[in-house]
Amino acid sequence: MELSNRHVVITGGAGGIGSALAARIAAEGARAVVVADRDADGAARVANGIGGLAVEFDAGREDSVQELVRRATEANGPIDIFISNAGVPGSLGGPEAPDETFDEAWRVNVMAHVWASRALLPEMLERGEGYLVNTASAAGLLTQVSSLVYSVTKHAAVALAEWMAIEYGDAGIRVSCICPQGVRTPMLELAMEDAVGAAALSSGGLIEPEDVADAVAAGLREERLLILPHENVAGFLALKGSDPERWLKGMRKLVRNARTGAAS
Ligand SMILES: NC(=O)c1ccc[n+]([C@@H]2O[C@H](COP(=O)([O-])OP(=O)(O)OC[C@H]3O[C@@H](n4cnc5c(N)ncnc54)[C@H](O)[C@@H]3O)[C@@H](O)[C@H]2O)c1
Numbered sequence: 280m281e282l283s284n285r286h287v288v289i290t291g292g293a294g295g296i297g298s299a300l301a302a303r304i305a306a307e308g309a310r311a312v313v314v315a316d317r318d319a320d321g322a323a324r325v326a327n328g329i330g331g332l333a334v335e336f337d338a339g340r341e342d343s344v345q346e347l348v349r350r351a352t353e354a355n356g357p358i359d360i361f362i363s364n365a366g367v368p369g370s371l372g373g374p375e376a377p378d379e380t381f382d383e384a385w386r387v388n389v390m391a392h393v394w395a396s397r398a399l400l401p402e403m404l405e406r407g408e409g410y411l412v413n414t415a416s417a418a419g420l421l422t423q424v425s426s427l428v429y430s431v432t433k434h435a436a437v438a439l440a441e442w443m444a445i446e447y448g449d450a451g452i453r454v455s456c457i458c459p460q461g462v463r464t465p466m467l468e469l470a471m472e473d474a475v476g477a478a479a480l481s482s483g484g485l486i487e488p489e490d491v492a493d494a495v496a497a498g499l500r501e502e503r504l505l506i507l508p509h510e511n512v513a514g515f516l517a518l519k520g521s522d523p524e525r526w527l528k529g530m531r532k533l534v535r536n537a538r539t540g541a542a543s
Contacts, residue, residue, distance in 0.1 A: 296488045345398050
């Protein structure tokens with residue numbers, strides 16, 4: 280889908296990947312860009328810089344997602360592209376994380392995309408056109424070794440995009456899922472505090488939010504399901520699919536080496 284003349288909503292747009300996406304999509308000639316975030320000041324700053332509309336919202340609540348869709352539609356007409364990008368890192372470690380941490384990550388990293396689809400699909404299906412995008416992560420394809428919460432919720436976000444693409448593709452609905460590895464944003468800082476997380480993220484090379492925006496602009500134009508800003512992710516995914524045992528051995532080695540290095 281060409282981005283020029285489109286009405287695009289970007290959640291988590293106050294900073295990091297979301298603000299780079301907002302700037303890039305505005306530069307591509309979108310007719311209206313809505314920057315939504317729980318950080319109202321940050322959203323306003325980004326929106327003001329590109330002549331967009333800022334909306335304060337909470338991705339973890341369905342009524343707030345519905346209200347975002349309503350306000351954007353009221354201001355600019357039907358939404359062409361909805362990029363559900365807001366995300367939370369959860370916590371480091373495994374099943375010992377409290378239920379509250381799982382619950383927040385489940386709501387923001389998964390249910391926000393479900394709620395957006397629920398609010399948008401009736402109008403998009405009637406029009407026979409619309410684009411649903413979510414930001415998952417390479418952690419949704421390959422596992423983020425330092426965080427169970429993040430891995431599980433991001434896998435669910437990838438599954439959601441696949442399901443939507445299969446079910447609604449013939450009805451004119453486009454679906455993309457953005458799956459970067461390490462990107463230099465505030466969220467990366469938590470993962471980098473952990474030796475295992477740092478080793479995994481660094482192995483793919485750290486890129487800038489603007490590099491993700493470049494990949495997304497190209498991926499949306501080509502209507503690709505998986506947008507992979509890091510080149511090595513497709514290769515790892517192929518290896519995991521063709522030889523999962525070898526892939527597991529490699530991942531265990533990476534974890535072992537990171538822990539040994541951290542201890543020494
Ligand atoms: N940075 C990375 O290395 C990386 C890698 C892969 C995927 N991602 C994903 O990219 C997306 C953007 O992350 P980022 O790295 O730019 O992080 P970030 O922390 O810089 O930005 C996340 C934005 O989402 C907003 N947000 C969080 N919870 C919200 C909520 N409940 N309601 C509304 N807004 C909320 C925050 O205020 C913030 O502006 C996330 O989904 C993240 O999981 C990041």
